[in-house]
Amino acid sequence: MLITSEDNSFIKKIKKLKDKKGRYEEKLFFVEGLNSVKEALDSDFKVEYVVVGEDVEFEFKGDFKLIRIANKLFKKISDTVTPQKIMAIVRMPVYREEDFIKEEGVYVIADNVQDPGNLGTIIRTADAFGADAVFTINNSVDIYNPKVLRASMGSIFHIPVIATANEVLYKLKGKGVKVFATHLKGEKFVHEVEIDKGTAFILGNEARGVSSLDFVDGFIKIPMTGRAESLNVSIAAAIFLYESQRQRLIKNKQNGIILKKYSQMR
Amino acid sequence: MLITSEDNSFIKKIKKLKDKKGRYEEKLFFVEGLNSVKEALDSDFKVEYVVVGEDVEFEFKGDFKLIRIANKLFKKISDTVTPQKIMAIVRMPVYREEDFIKEEGVYVIADNVQDPGNLGTIIRTADAFGADAVFTINNSVDIYNPKVLRASMGSIFHIPVIATANEVLYKLKGKGVKVFATHLKGEKFVHEVEIDKGTAFILGNEARGVSSLDFVDGFIKIPMTGRAESLNVSIAAAIFLYESQRQRLIKNKQNGIILKKYSQMR
Structure with missing residues (x-):
């Protein structure tokens, strides 16, 4: 399934993570780019979603949901001017x-x-x-x-x-x-x-x-x-x-x- | 005299300094903010102009032209989102x-x-x-x-x-x-x-x-x-x-x- 609408509830949720308030409400944050996504998946952190653009190949397996979205939507959820079209949505760790x-x-x-x-x-x-x-x-x-x-x-x-x-x-x-x-x-x-x-x-x-x-x-x-x-x-x-x-x-x-x-x- | 128009030839010249090509054509560069302007004036560099906003007090004396421009024009010539309304236009040094x-x-x-x-x-x-x-x-x-x-x-x-x-x-x-x-x-x-x-x-x-x-x-x-x-x-x-x-x-x-x-x- 490909998400194409900015009004989709998942896109709305991810957009919130650009702001501190939204991140702490959801207890989620995101990292962008293939290297950072790999680092997240290799870590003890819980990756909830990997979000990729419509034409991105992504072979990794793991305990996360793979979400495919229209390339144009990356501009809405990314923090960069030229998004890399791959992003991991990660749960904030609880450290003592x-x-x-x-x-x-x-x-x-x-x-x-x-x-x-x-x-x-x-x-x-x-x-x-x-x-x-x-x-x-x-x-x-x-x-x-x-x-x-x-x-x-x-x-x-x-x-x-x-x-x-x-x-x-x-x-x-x-x-x-x-x-x-x-x-x-x-x-x-x-x-x-x-x-x-x-x-x-x-x-x-x-x-x-x-x-x-x-x-x-x-x-x-x-x-x-x-x-x-x-x-x-x-x-x-x-x-x-x-x-x-x-x-x-x-x-x-x-x-x-x-x-x-x-x-x-x- | 206060420059108020974006079409003024001085403003056009300064705007060029945002780009490398314009800087090397003019052999000039600019620094922004009071501290940097003071550093430039205290140095051996040749300061050609000090550009200030309409409401900026500037007491320093020296071998430079003081140019006063409308505050709104700073957005056009500054590299920052919230300009400090003071800028020195400096001649590039010639080093051997x-x-x-x-x-x-x-x-x-x-x-x-x-x-x-x-x-x-x-x-x-x-x-x-x-x-x-x-x-x-x-x-x-x-x-x-x-x-x-x-x-x-x-x-x-x-x-x-x-x-x-x-x-x-x-x-x-x-x-x-x-x-x-x-x-x-x-x-x-x-x-x-x-x-x-x-x-x-x-x-x-x-x-x-x-x-x-x-x-x-x-x-x-x-x-x-x-x-x-x-x-x-x-x-x-x-x-x-x-x-x-x-x-x-x-x-x-x-x-x-x-x-x-x-x-x-x-």
């Missing part, structure tokens, strides 16, 4: 954040980060460098925003990304995890502080910085010698995550542990 | 790339980088970490694209950003600068290679990677233990630039040199 908070973990906390490209890139980078979770607090952009998901390049399916409240900082500290932020009043450079494990990095809003400074255990500086006064938040997160990874590698090498790609280091 | 290629320099080369946000972020990060120049080759997005300039946050006025050809790689190598790229066949991690100075990092296209592999002296790996298969190009550039900076800091510390913000380290 306590399950991911551990003494030796590495975390990123996005505090009122507004730009979806920045948040998506932070998620992708946290995944690449083996972080244990990404938390968003204080009115950050929605983690299921289509632009966040596009920039995250499927990493949302690899590591827990949890929209939560400031209390997560207490929970981290309760486990002995040290929370760092970058700040001009920081006394040490990021490479001078031990951040290989049991460490969280809180990233502030692009314009206003970190709003939850009371929770911060230590301020660190990223060494900048040029004339740019600041870094993009996703770049700052990457420096922290890379430096944490570098420190783990060096310790592991000292202990005779060799890094394997795709293996857990901790 | 040889002047910036030196034995001890640190460089980033963007090879067919297509996304303007990525290129702008690379420029901003190169500035922050004290790189000597950014070169673009092989059909990268135009360095004066308004979205590049917005993401670069004024750094285009701080370090030389030069659109050039592959030959720049010969020139760098002629000075003894080593050219590195990230690649799966890299044998060493970025922190295991000496990249404090006399080093250039070539970044490939978001989808296809580096096209000029013949020029590369060494392949390095960025240590990734998670499931993300790659990093955003601007993140990869940042890791290289940060690691280079970290190595310089450590050497300088060993030599008793203290980092000063805004001072040249080399």
Whole structure:
């Protein structure tokens, strides 16, 4: 069966998922493009529907409904100007954040980060460098925003990304995890502080910085010698995550542990 | 005098600057917003015009023409959805790339980088970490694209950003600068290679990677233990630039040199 009408109830439901309100009412979100759809199907997430255009071949099998729609309808439900005519409709996972908070973990906390490209890139980078979770607090952009998901390049399916409240900082500290932020009043450079494990990095809003400074255990500086006064938040997160990874590698090498790609280091 | 008509010859000229062809015909580009306009005026660049809306107060003096236009016209000439009603029209600088290629320099080369946000972020990060120049080759997005300039946050006025050809790689190598790229066949991690100075990092296209592999002296790996298969190009550039900076800091510390913000380290 091919859906051809914009008034079809399925199309109406999917259109709602472009907005945050609609996503949370339905508890669904969508990802677009063949790679993202494959990532969703390979993950532990529940894919409810795969939506394809009238002329798209799709061979994958699985516990989902395949819905075929007229190509012209993709413009109505897609977040992109030139839709790829394949989309997965995915159920939002229910995470218990306590399950991911551990003494030796590495975390990123996005505090009122507004730009979806920045948040998506932070998620992708946290995944690449083996972080244990990404938390968003204080009115950050929605983690299921289509632009966040596009920039995250499927990493949302690899590591827990949890929209939560400031209390997560207490929970981290309760486990002995040290929370760092970058700040001009920081006394040490990021490479001078031990951040290989049991460490969280809180990233502030692009314009206003970190709003939850009371929770911060230590301020660190990223060494900048040029004339740019600041870094993009996703770049700052990457420096922290890379430096944490570098420190783990060096310790592991000292202990005779060799890094394997795709293996857990901790 | 207030310009109110879209048919005014000045407005027609400025509208052309939204497109690459028009920019290179006029040899002009524009930056938007008060901060960027100030950066332009504080720089060695020649600001030809400052364009403001009908109700904008602008006190700065300088060797430029102040043009006041009806607010509604900003929508026609701006690259943003909600224009800030202040814009500087700037003459493109004429760089001799040889002047910036030196034995001890640190460089980033963007090879067919297509996304303007990525290129702008690379420029901003190169500035922050004290790189000597950014070169673009092989059909990268135009360095004066308004979205590049917005993401670069004024750094285009701080370090030389030069659109050039592959030959720049010969020139760098002629000075003894080593050219590195990230690649799966890299044998060493970025922190295991000496990249404090006399080093250039070539970044490939978001989808296809580096096209000029013949020029590369060494392949390095960025240590990734998670499931993300790659990093955003601007993140990869940042890791290289940060690691280079970290190595310089450590050497300088060993030599008793203290980092000063805004001072040249080399």
